[in-house]
Amino acid sequence: MSFRTFIFSLSASFGVAWLAIVIVPYIKMRALEPIAMEEGDGTNAVFIPKRAGRIADGAEVYAANGCYQCHTQLVRPTYAGNDMFRPDWGGLQFDEVRGDTRRETNAFDFAGEDFAQIGISRIGPDLSNLGRRIEAIYAKGTEPGQWLFAHLYNPRWKPDRRNSTCPSFRFLFEENEIKGNSSDDALPFPVEEGMEIVPGPDARALVSYLLSLKKDQPVPASLNFGPPEAEAAPAAAPAAPAAAPAEVPAP
Amino acid sequence: MQKLTGAPIPYFLPYVGATATVLFFIPAFTAAVNILRTATADPDVANHSPTLRFTMAGVVGLIVMAVAAVFLNIPGWTMQLSQFSMSGYGFEILALYAFFSFVMFGAIYFIVPRVTRREWLSRRLIKMHFFFSIYGIMIIAIAAIFGGLQQGIGQEAFDQPWQESAAERAVNYGWAITISWCFILFSNIFFFMHLTVMWLRLGRRSMHPTLLVSDHGHGDSPHGGEGHIDNCGPGTASATH
Numbered sequence: 001m002s003f004r005t006f007i008f009s010l011s012a013s014f015g016v017a018w019l020a021i022v023i024v025p026y027i028k029m030r031a032l033e034p035i036a037m038e039e040g041d042g043t044n045a046v047f048i049p050k051r052a053g054r055i056a057d058g059a060e061v062y063a064a065n066g067c068y069q070c071h072t073q074l075v076r077p078t079y080a081g082n083d084m085f086r087p088d089w090g091g092l093q094f095d096e097v098r099g100d101t102r103r104e105t106n107a108f109d110f111a112g113e114d115f116a117q118i119g120i121s122r123i124g125p126d127l128s129n130l131g132r133r134i135e136a137i138y139a140k141g142t143e144p145g146q147w148l149f150a151h152l153y154n155p156r157w158k159p160d161r162r163n164s165t166c167p168s169f170r171f172l173f174e175e176n177e178i179k180g181n182s183s184d185d186a187l188p189f190p191v192e193e194g195m196e197i198v199p200g201p202d203a204r205a206l207v208s209y210l211l212s213l214k215k216d217q218p219v220p221a222s223l224n225f226g227p228p229e230a231e232a233a234p235a236a237a238p239a240a241p242a243a244a245p246a247e248v249p250a251p
Numbered sequence: 252m253q254k255l256t257g258a259p260i261p262y263f264l265p266y267v268g269a270t271a272t273v274l275f276f277i278p279a280f281t282a283a284v285n286i287l288r289t290a291t292a293d294p295d296v297a298n299h300s301p302t303l304r305f306t307m308a309g310v311v312g313l314i315v316m317a318v319a320a321v322f323l324n325i326p327g328w329t330m331q332l333s334q335f336s337m338s339g340y341g342f343e344i345l346a347l348y349a350f351f352s353f354v355m356f357g358a359i360y361f362i363v364p365r366v367t368r369r370e371w372l373s374r375r376l377i378k379m380h381f382f383f384s385i386y387g388i389m390i391i392a393i394a395a396i397f398g399g400l401q402q403g404i405g406q407e408a409f410d411q412p413w414q415e416s417a418a419e420r421a422v423n424y425g426w427a428i429t430i431s432w433c434f435i436l437f438s439n440i441f442f443f444m445h446l447t448v449m450w451l452r453l454g455r456r457s458m459h460p461t462l463l464v465s466d467h468g469h470g471d472s473p474h475g476g477e478g479h480i481d482n483c484g485p486g487t488a489s490a491t492h
Binding site for chain 2: 005025029080081086107110119165211
């Protein structure tokens with residue numbers, strides 16, 4: 001083997017891997033075109049979720065505090081796991097307005113984020129639809145933000161969460177002197193007379209990000225790999241009118 | 252890349268990852284068996300030399316890691332159990348500590364005496380380092396890999412609440428992992444002290460390496476005869492001989 005062959009083979013070995021694992025996926029994932037919905041009652045909407053402002057700041061707080069170490073944001077397709085069947089992960093099984101909203105995670109769910117927080121392990125539950133879950137289940141009838149502030153301050157606060165392994169994020173909160181009326185966001189934890197615990201800017205950004213995690217909006221047919229029973233009813237309905245005109249000229 | 256199966260990434264990536272895993276298994280297994288069979292040709296030498304002992308433990312770690320890479324990624328069985336569970340962590344620690352760190356420890360035990368012209372002070376410190384490390388890493392690997400599979404079984408039990416099925420299954424294995432990290436911390440504190448003393452050139456001034464042999468029944472020093480004592484250090488006339 002000549003030196004030239006050696007250098008060429010070495011570059012090819014690493015270069016092909018680099019191209020396939022880094023460059024091609026990067027280009028493909030950065031070139032997501034909006035998809036037309038093409039279904040339902042004549043809507044011409046396009047599917048392209050957006051994120052902005054404090055939500056984007058919250059994603060940075062999420063990354064900086066290592067939330068991705070224990071929480072994923074990925075509802076796997078059924079060939080890779082059973083996440084879709086959990087009643088509150090891929091959406092809500094019993095949404096009051098929309099019925100069963102569960103669906104898989106798709107690439108558009110991470111649009112607008114600098115980094116897709118897919119996560120590396122699940123010491124805690126998946127957070128793809130945490131916003132939905134808090135509003136509909138954990139903090140039903142109360143203020144979702146307040147529930148989440150209290151949970152971040154002390155994850156073992158509620159008796160049914162006494163075994164939670166989530167770390168406390170008290171350093172994101174401030175202990176302030178009460179001047180005049182107490183804050184609307186003051187947390188219900190014991191503190192010195194005349195003081196109150198209020199969320200700091202990072203805690204507010206993080207909570208607005210976490211409450212924005214609602215990855216269950218309707219998706220175009222080309223992205224919808226949901227269980228067939230959810231599709232059975234709408235699929236049967238258009239079939240009937242299509243069949244009916246064909247029968248009209250026959251008699 | 253199989254760890255991201257089902258994620259919104261290009262579809263070919265998990266397949267590329269699976270191919271790479273199998274391609275890695277073959278040379279790792281072959282090279283490791285080759286080294287081990289060579290080293291065990293003279294078991295006494297391999298047993299008495301700190302360098303060879305650490306290196307062989309690292310090579311065994313390479314075999315375990317190569318087997319785990321394939322075992323933890325079988326589609327339809329362990330794949331969905333190991334995805335997002337502690338098994339992935341166990342696999343990474345196998346690669347980082349059971350293989351790489353052990354081989355590097357072996358290299359340090361070989362290189363440092365030659366650089367400092369001093370021999371390792373204590374075979375007991377070396378033995379402590381070895382045994383605490385090896386038991387620590389074994390417990391971590393077993394607890395993380397099999398605890399991760401248990402956690403995965405809980406994760407797949409979609410009709411059970413997450414907290415009871417997956418989170419509480421994992422937490423006891425997490426304790427086992429933390430305790431065995433204490434073993435490794437303990438072993439490395441002693442290794443660090445030993446290494447610091449060596450870099451301060453306070454090691455034994457002898458030409459005989461520190462071997463892990465027992466002095467029972469020998470009568471003289473466990474290091475053998477003292478031989479030529481180097482009192483001079485580099486740059487002097489006798490150091491060149």
